[in-house]
Amino acid sequence: MKINILAFGIAREIVGSSCTTELTGLLVQDLKRDLGAQYPRLKQLSSFMIAVNGVYAQPEQVINAGDEVAIIPPVSGG
Amino acid sequence: MKINILAFGIAREIVGSSCTTELTGLLVQDLKRDLGAQYPRLKQLSSFMIAVNGVYAQPEQVINAGDEVAIIPPVSGG
Amino acid sequence: MSDLIITNETIDVQQCIDTVMTPESGGIDVFIGTVRDTTKGKKVVRLEFEAYESMALNELQKIVDEIKNKWPVHKIIIHHRTGVLYTGDVAVVIAVSAAHRDAAFEACRYAIDTLKQTVPIWKKEVFEDGEVWVAAHP
Amino acid sequence: MSDLIITNETIDVQQCIDTVMTPESGGIDVFIGTVRDTTKGKKVVRLEFEAYESMALNELQKIVDEIKNKWPVHKIIIHHRTGVLYTGDVAVVIAVSAAHRDAAFEACRYAIDTLKQTVPIWKKEVFEDGEVWVAAHP
Numbered sequence: 001m002k003i004n005i006l007a008f009g010i011a012r013e014i015v016g017s018s019c020t021t022e023l024t025g026l027l028v029q030d031l032k033r034d035l036g037a038q039y040p041r042l043k044q045l046s047s048f049m050i051a052v053n054g055v056y057a058q059p060e061q062v063i064n065a066g067d068e069v070a071i072i073p074p075v076s077g078g
Numbered sequence: 079m080k081i082n083i084l085a086f087g088i089a090r091e092i093v094g095s096s097c098t099t100e101l102t103g104l105l106v107q108d109l110k111r112d113l114g115a116q117y118p119r120l121k122q123l124s125s126f127m128i129a130v131n132g133v134y135a136q137p138e139q140v141i142n143a144g145d146e147v148a149i150i151p152p153v154s155g156g
Numbered sequence: 157m158s159d160l161i162i163t164n165e166t167i168d169v170q171q172c173i174d175t176v177m178t179p180e181s182g183g184i185d186v187f188i189g190t191v192r193d194t195t196k197g198k199k200v201v202r203l204e205f206e207a208y209e210s211m212a213l214n215e216l217q218k219i220v221d222e223i224k225n226k227w228p229v230h231k232i233i234i235h236h237r238t239g240v241l242y243t244g245d246v247a248v249v250i251a252v253s254a255a256h257r258d259a260a261f262e263a264c265r266y267a268i269d270t271l272k273q274t275v276p277i278w279k280k281e282v283f284e285d286g287e288v289w290v291a292a293h294p
Numbered sequence: 295m296s297d298l299i300i301t302n303e304t305i306d307v308q309q310c311i312d313t314v315m316t317p318e319s320g321g322i323d324v325f326i327g328t329v330r331d332t333t334k335g336k337k338v339v340r341l342e343f344e345a346y347e348s349m350a351l352n353e354l355q356k357i358v359d360e361i362k363n364k365w366p367v368h369k370i371i372i373h374h375r376t377g378v379l380y381t382g383d384v385a386v387v388i389a390v391s392a393a394h395r396d397a398a399f400e401a402c403r404y405a406i407d408t409l410k411q412t413v414p415i416w417k418k419e420v421f422e423d424g425e426v427w428v429a430a431h432p
Binding site for chain 2: 189205206207208210211212214236247248268271272273274275276277278279280289290291292293294
Binding site: 191192264 | 308321
């Protein structure tokens, strides 16, 4: 399944503001693994989370076609 | 020694905004005792303090002629 | 604008904030005490504040000195109203700036807590059926 | 005015305060995050904020819901800037009203602490000789 991924902050600088990736598994943890392999600089961050439909996603959460998926590097608002 | 005494808040309503009293002793504690005898409603307050020259006074502090003496009932600013 | 003020006029909150802001400041905490329409279930018609002004300014200065000893703050202003106030009126504004928010929050909290204990300002609550000097009696 | 805003425009602090003030309120605590001219001893030229706006509003709403569960507060507003900010600019304003000051202080502190941990907003510090996304790297 091909999905579009939004990226923000330093993640946007690493992957572009919107990238497309071929999902090899169904779960959030699969996506994180794929992204880490495709963009090694993501793995150098303090952490990066995945949000699905505007909510922080758990590793075992399933990603469905049409979901809004985003890479969330360490936040630093305020 | 005759001294003028400023009074604020409920103390002002009890003794007037400025009263004169004959001091029978030299110390702040003497003044408090005299004021309590002269104005029994002062003794019904949660507490009342004496300030001398704009500073909270200790019971054993000496009052001198010309000092600015004030009755400070429980404060309630803010 | 002076940092410590006892005033009979409306307090300008924005001006208080502008006054404490410095180029080194990353966080400002502001406390605003306002007049509530009820206290202990009774409707408040108005509040009447009075101050022993010269001593109140001394005690406010002590609070500022203590804060500057305890926390790395940049600027502190404390403005307190006197006179007759109605629901929604601002009775006190305390603004504290610091490089980091911890110091600003803690110092601001300390300032209002200490002000309420030590600064010679008095508040009479006027109800429809009577009035009371706050904290006067046990 | 909406209570939760992510905006590219200047935040009006006075309007934030006016918005949270209610007749039942006795205390308002306001936190204002401003742009410092230095960080860790280095001169900051500007900050660049970006947000994942829809998710940021979700996370801000969660903070408000948690606060309303934990403390007896009346109103909460949180306004956060995006875009390019310079020294002295206001990056975030949080204002909380309550009948008593304890709830206002604690809720305001909780809001900024949690915002900094959970809300998807990012800040790039631009120095004279480089730039860094804050907190990105260990």
